[in-house]
Amino acid sequence: MTARAWPAGSALVILLLVSTILLYFMPSRFRKGSLLLQSGKEVNSPQFFQPSGPSTGFDLLRLSENGTRSCHNVSTAFGHLFGVPRPEESSGIITLSTDQVHRFWIVSFAADGSKRCFGGDFYETDLSGPKWKSRPPTTDFGDGSYLVELKVDGDFAGIYSFKAILLFANLHGMDSHPERWFRGQEQFVLQINFTSSGEHHRSRPLPVCTSNDLKSSAPTKWWGQWTRSLTSNENSCELDHDGRYLCLDGDEKYCETTSSRCTGTLASLESNGWVYSTGTCEFHLWNPSEAWQCLDGKKIFFWGDSNHQDTIRNLMNFVLGFHQGLLPRTFSTTVANPSNSSQKMEVVSVFNGHPDPSRDDRGLESLYEQQYREFVEDEFFRDGSPDAVILNSGLHDGIRWNSAAEFAAAADYATAFWKELVNGTGTRVIFRSTVTPAGASRGMQSNPAKMEAFNAILGEKIRRAMDHARFVDAYDMTFPWHYDHCCSDGGHYGRPPSLTSWHGGIGHRYFVDLMLVHILLTAVCPS
Incomplete structure (x- = not known):
């Protein structure tokens, strides 16, 4: 589900064909997500791919390995979001439940439609509404795929905007002079209605931090x-x-x-x-x-x-x-x-x-x-x-x-x-x-x-x-x-x-x- 502008003409046909073939041969975590997108049901990634939590460190080894394979030099052209439920036809709004973690995948693609083989793309993720603003946790899996986790507590149900911006691709944000590599390209914007299922009881107050x-x-x-x-x-x-x-x-x-x-x-x-x-x-x-x-x-x-x-x-x-x-x-x-x-x-x-x-x-x-x-x-x-x-x-x-x-x-x-x-x-x-x-x-x-x-x-x-x-x-x-x-x-x-x-x-x-x-x-x- 993406709001980016696709190329026009014959290039569009070729790109869509390549992407369809890639989706068929992709690891199951992406193929299953795309099927769920068609069915309009909530996504639950296969257990094997559910991380214990976002990494708290920075992988210096991964950075040193960048450029050691020919595919590392293939630049990310865009990111595509997989696993989102089908939006309502009349409003275009996606509905998700509050008080649950919803997991989706941003997958990076090259200009020819091939999936990137390496990580290092920096996506700015933003979940904003009149009652809540946060940066959804995003985990780089090192293979061109990025797990994004969304959650809104029941007390703050409402309509939100979820977007991702590709700020830098291919680890270029780490360059000593990254200005020429700056992208700042919005990849998608979704409207999400976070709703409480059944009778909502006010969440238990958070403890006070010490x-x-x-x-x-x-x-x-x-x-x-x-x-x-x-x-x-x-x-x-x-x-x-x-x-x-x-x-x-x-x-x-x-x-x-x-x-x-x-x-x-x-x-x-x-x-x-x-x-x-x-x-x-x-x-x-x-x-x-x-x-x-x-x-x-x-x-x-x-x-x-x-x-x-x-x-x-x-x-x-x-x-x-x-x-x-x-x-x-x-x-x-x-x-x-x-x-x-x-x-x-x-x-x-x-x-x-x-x-x-x-x-x-x-x-x-x-x-x-x-x-x-x-x-x-x-x-x-x-x-x-x-x-x-x-x-x-x-x-x-x-x-x-x-x-x-x-x-x-x-x-x-x-x-x-x-x-x-x-x-x-x-x-x-x-x-x-x-x-x-x-x-x-x-x-x-x-x-x-x-x-x-x-x-x-x-x-x-x-x-x-x-x-x-x-x-x-x-x-x-x-x-x-x-x-x-x-x-x-x-x-x-x-x-x-x-x-x-x-x-x-x-x-x-x-x-x-x-x-x-x-x-x-x-x-x-x-x-």
């Missing part, structure tokens, strides 16, 4: 969702004179009174009701008193890219009660509670995009310079080791390294550095994955395909080296909002509110980074 839920024993890929339980239109909130979205009032202000997937004050996100959950637990939205009770007397150390500047400023302004302007990339400060001067915390932020904070594009390579390492160590131990360190690799690594293997070596070095630094200190390590590049940045050196791979590489190394590290998946949080610039300038999701020009409009959304602030508080604070 710091222990984010430990390294948990998945480093969350595959979460943004949900909205309000009845008002999601576009009903307008900017105020400060560029802020302050619209929720009365019962709509609170998670509990709106049955939103959170606890605390929903209005504090300034998201007009949108909130993120992992699918296994929901997050608490911290009020100033709770946050200060946790952070009082603590030293929090940030090491990473410039997104940390936004996150720290948003923590100060939206949660801790300050009116902080722009922050430098590298700084150290002690701040007191504006409402209770006896409560204080120390914040240290060290930029890792370059040893010189006024420059860019070195990333983890910054640690190769002894003077920079010594600076990081000095700031880490100044006035005592921190209670928590929040680190990430950053978008700069996507520009610096010519290959994933080079980045993996740098990730080994960085992991060893941080393991030695925190050893015996009691410092809590929190790995925050790099955000999904947005809008026009999707086709650049630091693109979604490369950043997902780099996140997996560094995250897995930290998991193995530091048993009690926490993981925060900012990549998954930002992915549903990365298709345009509504929430991002391309590389940042927390720019300060402003009633000014923004990528063809006025003002922007900043709630994605505010959500990250509350999740980081969950990671830092005791369970």
Whole structure:
């Protein structure tokens, strides 16, 4: 079921003939799916092909094998979706049940209609409706086939749009200069009506996430969702004179009174009701008193890219009660509670995009310079080791390294550095994955395909080296909002509110980074 435009004329006949022959000789998981498409019944892939779950790592071996067979050099021309039920003739809408996992296959084909023999195509998958936005889990089987899993919980039944975009083919997103290989081609768009079968009972509330839920024993890929339980239109909130979205009032202000997937004050996100959950637990939205009770007397150390500047400023302004302007990339400060001067915390932020904070594009390579390492160590131990360190690799690594293997070596070095630094200190390590590049940045050196791979590489190394590290998946949080610039300038999701020009409009959304602030508080604070 695909919305792509087929070639015209005789080429169409040849292509359809070849595809039909291929379907006949394909492995049963595809042939069965295509038969089910004809029968209009729900798809259940054969048991043998049901994966235990999406991989949390990146296959460096597969990348090194690319090009070792002649068929590897055959470029993907399009992706075709198999296994979907037949849509209603009058509306063209497909009907699926809520509260069930539905599995379909995207299969990559060459221009001549032959199935691709290798993986490495990066499909952006998106499931969106007025109450739910998520990136459906997609598993690359390494043979030109990609398993996609869709699920919507019963509380959020409704009509959704499911689409896939071929961003990069043939692993070209991993190239050092992938811009010329950027595709950004929409392969299909389906309208799906997720319905509850029989009498629907409200789903049992998700448990509230604790710091222990984010430990390294948990998945480093969350595959979460943004949900909205309000009845008002999601576009009903307008900017105020400060560029802020302050619209929720009365019962709509609170998670509990709106049955939103959170606890605390929903209005504090300034998201007009949108909130993120992992699918296994929901997050608490911290009020100033709770946050200060946790952070009082603590030293929090940030090491990473410039997104940390936004996150720290948003923590100060939206949660801790300050009116902080722009922050430098590298700084150290002690701040007191504006409402209770006896409560204080120390914040240290060290930029890792370059040893010189006024420059860019070195990333983890910054640690190769002894003077920079010594600076990081000095700031880490100044006035005592921190209670928590929040680190990430950053978008700069996507520009610096010519290959994933080079980045993996740098990730080994960085992991060893941080393991030695925190050893015996009691410092809590929190790995925050790099955000999904947005809008026009999707086709650049630091693109979604490369950043997902780099996140997996560094995250897995930290998991193995530091048993009690926490993981925060900012990549998954930002992915549903990365298709345009509504929430991002391309590389940042927390720019300060402003009633000014923004990528063809006025003002922007900043709630994605505010959500990250509350999740980081969950990671830092005791369970």
